[in-house]
Amino acid sequence: MSDLLLELEGLSRRFGAVKALDDVTARVPPGAIGLLGPNGAGKTTLLKILIGLLAPTSGAARILGRDVRRESLRIRQDLGFLPETDAFVLGLDAVRLVSLAGMIAGMPRRQALRRTHEVLSTLGLEEARYRKLDGYSTGMKQRLKLAQALVHDPPLLILDEPTDGLDPRGRADMLRTISGLVRSGGKSLILSSHLLRDVEELCDWILVLNEGKLVWSGRIDDLRSPRESRFRVSCLSGEARLREALAREGCELLDETRNGGLRICAPSGWDGARFFRIAGEAGAVIRELGPDRESLDQLFERLVRGG
Numbered sequence: 001m002s003d004l005l006l007e008l009e010g011l012s013r014r015f016g017a018v019k020a021l022d023d024v025t026a027r028v029p030p031g032a033i034g035l036l037g038p039n040g041a042g043k044t045t046l047l048k049i050l051i052g053l054l055a056p057t058s059g060a061a062r063i064l065g066r067d068v069r070r071e072s073l074r075i076r077q078d079l080g081f082l083p084e085t086d087a088f089v090l091g092l093d094a095v096r097l098v099s100l101a102g103m104i105a106g107m108p109r110r111q112a113l114r115r116t117h118e119v120l121s122t123l124g125l126e127e128a129r130y131r132k133l134d135g136y137s138t139g140m141k142q143r144l145k146l147a148q149a150l151v152h153d154p155p156l157l158i159l160d161e162p163t164d165g166l167d168p169r170g171r172a173d174m175l176r177t178i179s180g181l182v183r184s185g186g187k188s189l190i191l192s193s194h195l196l197r198d199v200e201e202l203c204d205w206i207l208v209l210n211e212g213k214l215v216w217s218g219r220i221d222d223l224r225s226p227r228e229s230r231f232r233v234s235c236l237s238g239e240a241r242l243r244e245a246l247a248r249e250g251c252e253l254l255d256e257t258r259n260g261g262l263r264i265c266a267p268s269g270w271d272g273a274r275f276f277r278i279a280g281e282a283g284a285v286i287r288e289l290g291p292d293r294e295s296l297d298q299l300f301e302r303l304v305r306g307g
Contacts, residue, residue, distance in 0.1 A: 005030045005188050010059035013045050020045040022212040032182050034199035035192040036300055037209035043192050051081055077105055080149030084160040094120055094129045098147045105152035119147045139170040158190045163198055175201055200296040208303050215303045223299055229268055230292035234261030238284025245282035263292050
């Protein structure tokens with residue numbers, strides 16, 4: 001077994017003239033991985049290749065040390081998948097549906113049933129376990145899909161929009177459950193979500209796709225670290241004069257902050273003392289100065305724009 005979670009080498013997938021994935025190469029360690037990209041970026045295609053529903057047009061992919069072309073059945077036994085869309089057999093209750101998922105994954109019937117009751121209880125569905133799925137709420141259906149993914153206790157979870165359609169309380173509960181599985185349960189996670197807050201809350205590493213190409217693979221903190229020369233500055237007075245003085249010193253004005261003030265990219269090696277000295281010389285009074293730490297939303301936009 002490889003010590004990597006994912007190994008992608010020149011991975012491509014065409015649909016006619018359209019390249020859904022274009023020469024994607026990445027090596028990703030175990031842990032919590034966020035898969036990001038705008039609509040049409042290739043996220044769904046990549047997930048389908050990883051779980052064996054699509055074959056690559058060219059290149060190679062390994063997940064949990066197993067080749068997706070030759071070992072797709074074993075890969076599916078080693079992962080739990082929560083799809084974005086519902087895929088239920090209506091008329092069944094939760095116990096029958098989840099235990100069926102366990103048996104499909106290779107579990108003996110008795111073991112699958114025992115494990116089903118454990119998982120449904122853990123996810124708060126114990127009292128509804130014999131209720132027909134047709135009457136489940138959106139939140140209950142999302143938890144039921146997670147139960148199907150968990151029943152055979154896989155080392156890897158692949159979750160596609162797990163909080164989709166949930167109210168704020170349901171979203172918080174789902175994120176708390178997933179976090180516990182990863183942090184305490186020792187499972188790896190690949191999370192595909194359009195809610196960047198979910199990825200930022202759960203994941204340490206991100207893969208960002210855009211138009212089928214990989215534009216970033218690495219730790220979120222590593223993506224932020226080159227931004228040490230960026231600052232946020234707000235003034236009590238003289239902001240226009242400070243702006244002009246900083247421009248003469250080689251600073252780049254990025255844009256204004258949401259709450260007023262400036263976002264500045266300074267030359268390498270600048271510190272707070274230099275800002276205050278320049279402000280004093282320009283007749284400006286700085287109210288607040290601090291590092292410009294980007295949110296994941298800002299990082300994502302910058303990567304997609306190619307900045």
